[in-house]
Amino acid sequence: MSVRTRFAPSPTGYLHVGGARTALFSWLYARKMGGQFILRIEDTDRERSTEESVNAILESMEWLGLDYDEGPFYQTHQFARYKEVIQQLLDSGDAYFCDCSRERLGELREAQMANKEKPRYDGCCRDKKLAAADNTVVRFKNPLEGDVVIDDMVKGQVKINNRELDDLIIERSDGTPTYNLTVVVDDWDMKITHVIRGDDHLNNTPRQINILKALDAELPVYAHVPMILGDDGKRLSKRHGAVSVMQYKEDGFLPEALMNYLVRLSWSHGDQEIFSREEMIKLFDAVDINTSASAFNSEKLLWLNQHYIKNKNPDVLAQQMQNYIKNAGYTLDNGPDLTAVLTVFQERCNTLVELTEDIRFLYQDFDEYNAKQAKKQFKEATLPILESLKQQYSGLDNWVAEAIHQVVENTVNTLEVGFGKVGQPLRLAVTGHGKSPSIDVTLELLGKEKTLQRLEQAVEYIKKVSD
RNA sequence: GUUCAUGUAGACAAAUAGGUAAAAUCACCGCCCUUUCAAGGCGGAACCUGCGGGUUCAAUUCCCGUCAUGAACGCCA
The missing domain is CATH 1.10.10.350 (Arc Repressor Mutant, subunit A)
Structure with missing residues (x-):
């Protein structure tokens, strides 16, 4: 069977480098195996999802050259299907209605925390055989005993006891499905064979496996890739500067440099540092992904960017420079041929923005000196x-x-x-x-x-x- | 708090199935080259593999404990 991987971002903001790296690994694996790469937009959080974010994600992926074979699919278009699956679980007795109030749940949680226990739903309605009502949610009937075993391509075997899990909500009282249900259904329907995603989802996996089993669906292979941290070792966030993929474009980075930098985070192939797109595809393998998180280091990215600018065909580079020059506010009129200029200037800069400033004097007069x-x-x-x-x-x-x-x-x-x-x-x-x-x-x-x-x-x- | 994951130089990361003074690359320092800025060449410093035990003739690699960090424990995804 052909390999099918997917990238499933939620459109609540721009695509950041961490998400891009996850997408890259997923894309690489599909390309390497001659399979399909699918893009799915997880937009069920209607409060926070925006069309603007969807566009930012699409634009970023295009710039990086992460092309997808199917999609983009939108989860908000699949509500009928989720309903259907929830009904199936209800019918088979693997799910039930629950009318516990938020207050009761809150108190329960507090009591458990005070008792140094892991907060979990106590199964109050599990055997009540309640009927659907305005205020009811649907919960998945998680197995009480036994271990869930994940054979993860990067983390190895991870075992979790069902006693650690509880009966999670799969349908809200407003009738909408929740995340753990939608991913499972979509991955199942889309026949995803390899779920490659951030390791922040590792804890969700046993729940998803249990749902898949209740549905009698075939399990995908999981690969939980480590996160990328900021250069201070903390979680990536806006205060770390340019974390948005499109910001790197604006700052004068080449997509091949960013891709090369990202592929080397948590993955390596011997001594090699420089990888063309073709080489990445050829040499990549999910089992070579290491298990620990890595920190984003801008200086190394700069070095790679310099490398790629230096070795770029000046004609192609000239094409790419047009926009930067335009943004810098000068024109090429009354100046030397840009390609000829780049041929001698391209080896002495770190970014395209820097290069734009380096050659400015050839096209524009100035009245101040450094x-x-x-x-x-x-x-x-x-x-x-x-x-x-x-x-x-x-x-x-x-x-x-x-x-x-x-x-x-x-x-x-x-x-x-x-x-x-x-x-x-x-x-x-x-x-x-x-x-x-x-x-x-x-x-x-x-x-x-x-x-x-x-x-x-x-x-x-x-x-x-x-x- | 509970569970899971992770922990090799400032950063990235390698180390055949445990094997014996721990690679490479970025950054840093010095030298060479040099008409500036770079590039390039040569060399250097830096980790005793989070910490503590154990197994073994031998552990970065296996086991236990501990600490730190991250994640999950939501009618967020």
Whole structure:
């Protein structure tokens, strides 16, 4: 039988990196096994579910390239089916109506807690054979004895005694089904063979297995993957900065870098750190997922992002840069060819946003210099150097790197100064900061006209500051 | 509180079926390269495997206890 996995987020917010990693593992397993990956939106919490969140999840998955073969399915469209299954359980005697008030339940819980017991429903209505009424809920009749055994692909064998479980509610008094019932029904109906999800669900699994057994349904294989924590070891939350997948896109990360980073959390393949999409699929196996939670480390993500930007085809990169440049508020008009620029700039940045700022000076004039750099490089003594450069460059017709370099070389020799004394002020004069590829190719890209103009601007600036 | 899960350097993580001075990678430090910023090369520091017992000739790997963290115990998912 073909493998079928699913990702089942509830649309109560954006897709965060933890959810994305769970989706990734689930997707990888399906792809590796040549099976199907299904997307199911668990939107039965009507209070908190929003369409906006659904869209955010869909958009995030598309950006990451986590394509699904079926879905998205919505649980809110399946209410009739849940009703049907609940009725089936009622008919078979595996479920019953309960009219215990919330007050009674509350008191029961408090008494149990005070008694240092695990709070559980006491089965008050279990054998009352109550009929449906306005205020009744339906409870699942959990077995009283015996162990539930989970053969988890990542956690190994986990055994839980039925005495730890109680008769959970599967239908609320308003007639809607609860989570543990809906997952079971959907996974069953969708013929999910491998339930790959966060290990925060491990405790729910025995209940779900019991329902599945009552339904005489075949059990799926479970794989409970560890959580991702924030870099402080605490649970991931908004205060950890960019935890939303789309935020990483905005911040200039490449989807392949994020995917590569996420796949290495709780999973490894020997020494290998870099995995293409194809390699992940080929090498991934759920049994190689380790059992412990991991912390999200932004610095390593940055390193991977740099790696992927550095090795990206400049033409493709140029395409991707369009939006970032637009957002940065400048245009490519009257500037050098972007692909040519990226070819020499792409290896010296961590993110696309950073890259966008690095190349800005080629397309947009500026009137301020990096203060620290200006203080260091723009001294009175540099005036003659810049003026000499300006003069030589204005007479240079063959505007190519080699010739440009020759001018710097001449200046170094005739003025008898070090290379740094010429190159650095020159770089600052044309870029406004001090970060660029070698100065000759930088100037070639900038063009003669702008170079002269910026040299003039720098000379004026130094004169003004020196006064 | 009860139950379940987890605990190897700052982070990620490896260590054939227990095997004998605990890999790799990111970060950090130093050196080389260098026209800035990077990249790259070389080297270094850092864990005695949460802690305490036990089994064994030998334990990160098995067992018990303990501590810490997380999860479940909801008419949330």
